[in-house]
Amino acid sequence: MLIVFGVYFDAIAISCEQRLLHEKL
Numbered sequence: 001m002l003i004v005f006g007v008y009f010d011a012i013a014i015s016c017e018q019r020l021l022h023e024k025l
Helices: 002-024
Strands: none
16 A cells, blocks of 8 residues: 555656656756
8 A cells, every 4th residue: 555655656746847847948
C-alpha cells in the first residue's frame, strides 16, 4: 500500500515539475 502511494506521489511530482519547466520556457 505504501509503495503504491509513493509511486502515485512521484507521478504527481513529475507532472508538476514538467509544468513548471514548460512555464519557464
